[in-house]
Amino acid sequence: MRGTQVAALRDGVPAGLPDALDVVAGFDEALVRGFARVGEQDAAALAALAGALAGTPLGDPVAEAAGKVTAGSVTADHLAVLAGARSALLGAAHDALLGQLDAALGRDRSPWPVTDPAGTPAGPEPAAGPAAGARAWLHEVAVTGWRGVDHDVLTAAGTPIETALAVPGLRRLAVLLDGLAAELRASVPVGTMPQVPARRWADLWARGMLLTQAAPPAAPGTVAVSGRLLPLGVDLHEHDTAVQAQVHAVLEPADGGPPRLVRTTVGAAKVDTIVGPAVWGLLRACPVLLTALAQRRAVTVTDVPLHGGDLLWDDGRARLGEPADPFATARVLLGPATAAPTAPLDRHPVAIAEPVLVEGRVVRDDDGTLTVDLDGHPVAVDTARLPAGGPLTPDLVATATAVLGLLRWDDGWSVQPLAVLAAVKKQPVEAHNGDWADGVTDARVAKAEARAGDAVAVLRERAGRLLRR
Secondary structure: OOHHHHHHHHOOOOOOOOHHHHHHHHHHHHHHHOOOOOOHHHHHHHHHHHHHHHHOOOOOHHHHHHHHHOOOOOOHHHHHHHHHHHHHHHHHHHHHHHHHHHHHOOEEEEEOOOOHHHHHOOOOOOOOOHHHHHHHHHHHHHHOOOOOOOHHHHOOOHHHHHHHOOOHHOOOOHHHHHHHHHHHHHHOHHHHHOOOOOHHHHHHHHHHHHHHHOOEEEEOOEEEEEEEEEEEEEEEEEEEEEEEEEEEEEOOOEOOOEEEEEEEEEEOOOOOOOOHHHHHHHOOOOOHHHHHHHHHHEEEEEEEEEOEEEEOOOOHHEEEEOOOOHHHHHHOOOOOOEEEOOOOOHHHHHHHHHEEEEOEEEEOOOOOOOEEEEEEEEEEOOOOOOOOOOOOOHHHOEEEEEEEEEEEEEEOOOEEEEEEEEEOOOEOOOOOHHHHHHOOOOOHHHHOOOOOHHHHHHHHHHHHHHOOO
């Protein structure tokens, strides 16, 4: 990534983006106070949301929902429409930012398949009982507002989460509600918090509300692909109740087609006592993928389903290949690789995570922040997302001479490191987030893990005892 490309990203934001985000922020602040009594400020925020969607297919239903909620008639259907309006605005912001990024990088992107809705089969309906229970709880939260959430409201989330977990098609919703409830529980009493994470919680609330609705039309384009998968890096997401490893890679199709940027995700449920390198133990059902990350090897995949840019991982259809240097892959293939479109429900600025290779020395500013200075155009290096389950640390990143990472947007562009080339005591070092996927390689960390014991094995043994009783 050259300095001129960075300048193109830094020179300005897409037209209309600040206005759209202001409208979303107004709605989010109304959600902080709740819709039980809509004051003048919140009524103006709802009117602004309706105004922003005027002239679109959502215009009339959003105007009606905003009017009803302002008048005190707050139904789950009205809230679902408002959640959809908020998501549509953020989807438009996502598209504008991704277009700016693609133009700066010169990256080609496949379009999302467009079909005739009349001829497209609908997706499965959510199970009525569990979906209705989740919708009712989200309705209660919106009426109460984040400031009014207490232990009684959070206790009511238990049954909807449990029943949704029992339905395979609703597990995504169940995990989302479980995570939101856990964050709220850790923040109670929310009313005393100096600042509420309004946008984050509103993001989760809106996504949850949309997931309780009828599924969208089944998207076309899921195909079985074969070829050579060259991992670039892994983004490890941890929560108290779940862990997810999202691998970004380049796929070289076996039919000789152009290389494609893809990602594949594996995850597992967890408890809050399993942290750091131990989380990799929860993903042992995917030994080929974990070994490929730890040993930096290519993988040959055969007839693996690909939906958009997401490979639906099946370890049984994967075979370890030869060593493959992620930095070499990035230098040779990131340029010509075709990027994938984003699924409609996933269009959100914070969901932008585009693989890039930034070759330049990382600089630590006087305030401790890290940037990569390219031709006088500094780009922030985001170390807050570094996982505890890998060898990358802020101090190591600060010595980097090249960063392989994800370009993200959060009120500004930044690079999240997935791997770095660095110098430690004048010796070259290469470190990747996935280096410990098959076991800790740092002797000091390995010794500490050994003293702590294998938390995953202990919990599995205890669970086995309970099941044997």
